[in-house]
Amino acid sequence: MNIPSNHPRAKSLYIRELLVTGFRNGLVAPEGLIAHGRGEAFDYLLGEHTTKAARDAANAASSMLLLSKYPVISVNGNVTALCAKGIIELSHVTGAAIEVNLFYRTTEREMAIEKELKKNKAKTILGIGSEASMRIPELQSERRRVDPNGIYKADTLLVPLEDGDRAEALVNMGKTVITIDLNPLSRTAKVAHITIVDNIIRAIPEMIVAAKQLKEKNASVMKRIVEEFDNKANLAKSLNIIRGDI
Ligand code: PTJ
Numbered sequence: 574m575n576i577p578s579n580h581p582r583a584k585s586l587y588i589r590e591l592l593v594t595g596f597r598n599g600l601v602a603p604e605g606l607i608a609h610g611r612g613e614a615f616d617y618l619l620g621e622h623t624t625k626a627a628r629d630a631a632n633a634a635s636s637m638l639l640l641s642k643y644p645v646i647s648v649n650g651n652v653t654a655l656c657a658k659g660i661i662e663l664s665h666v667t668g669a670a671i672e673v674n675l676f677y678r679t680t681e682r683e684m685a686i687e688k689e690l691k692k693n694k695a696k697t698i699l700g701i702g703s704e705a706s707m708r709i710p711e712l713q714s715e716r717r718r719v720d721p722n723g724i725y726k727a728d729t730l731l732v733p734l735e736d737g738d739r740a741e742a743l744v745n746m747g748k749t750v751i752t753i754d755l756n757p758l759s760r761t762a763k764v765a766h767i768t769i770v771d772n773i774i775r776a777i778p779e780m781i782v783a784a785k786q787l788k789e790k791n792a793s794v795m796k797r798i799v800e801e802f803d804n805k806a807n808l809a810k811s812l813n814i815i816r817g818d819i
Contacts, residue, residue, distance in 0.1 A: 714736070
C-alpha cells in the first residue's frame with residue numbers, strides 16, 4: 574500500500590504494513606495481526622516515542638545481555654516481520670544466540686522465519702523442527718518446545734512480545750528474563766526481570782546503541798546499572814505516562 578509521507582499517522586501505518594507483508598509472506602500468524610493491534614493501542618497512549626523509562630530499561634537490558642555467559646534472543650513471527658535486521662545486529666553486538674520459538678507453531682512458518690533471518694545474514698538459527706527437543710516444565714503451549722543448545726541452556730533470555738505463561742515458567746527455571754512489551758500491565762511485563770515498555774521497532778535499535786556504548790566500559794559499570802534497575806518502579810513510570818494529566 575502507498576502511504577502518503579505527510580499522513581499524520583504515516584509511521585504507524587508503515588509499521589502496520591510490515592506486519593501485513595509479513596503475514597502475506599508466511600512469517601506472521603493471523604493472530605499476530607491482532608496482537609499488534611493491542612500493542613498499537615498502548616503505543617498511542619505512551620506517545621509513540623521512546624520514553625526515559627524505556628531508555629533506562631534498554632540500558633539495563635543490554636548490560637544484562639553483555640554480562641551473561643549464554644544469552645539467547647527468542648524470535649517469533651511479529652518480531653521477524655518488524656525487525657529481523659536489528660535482531661541480528663543485536664545478536665552480533667551482544668554475542669547472543671537466536672532461537673525461533675513460536676506460540677502458533679507450524680513447520681512452514683518456522684522455516685519461513687529461519688529463511689528471512691538468514692537472508693538478513695544470520696549465521697546460526699536455533700530451535701527449528703526437531704532441534705527443539707527439550708521441554709519447558711509445566712508449560713502446555715507450543716512455546717514449551719525449546720532447543721537444548723539455546724533457550725534451555727541460556728542464563729539470560731530476551732523474549733520480546735511474549736506470553737505470560739512462558740515468561741513465568743522461564744523465571745521459575747532460574748533464567749534472567751528480559752522482555753519488550755508495550756503493555757506495562759501484562760503478566761510478562763510484570764514477571765520479567767527487565768521490561769522495556771516500548772515498540773520493538775524502536776527498542777531494538779535503542780538496545781544496539783546502548784550495547785555498543787556499554788561494551789567500551791568496564792563490567793563493573795554494567796553490573797551497577799543492572800543492580801540499580803528496579804522493574805516495578807520502571808513499569809510504574811510507564812503507567813503514569815499512560816494515565817496522563819487530562
Ligand atoms: O509468531 P507466534 O506464533 O509466536 O505468535 C506471536 C504473537 C505475538 C501473536 C503471540 O506471542 C501472542 O499472541 O502474543 P500476545 O499474548 O498477544 O502478547 C503480545 C504482547 O506484545 C502484548 O502485550 C502486546 O501489547 C505486545 N506488543 C504487540 N506488538 C508490539 C508489542 N510490544 C512491543 N512492540 C510491538 N510492536
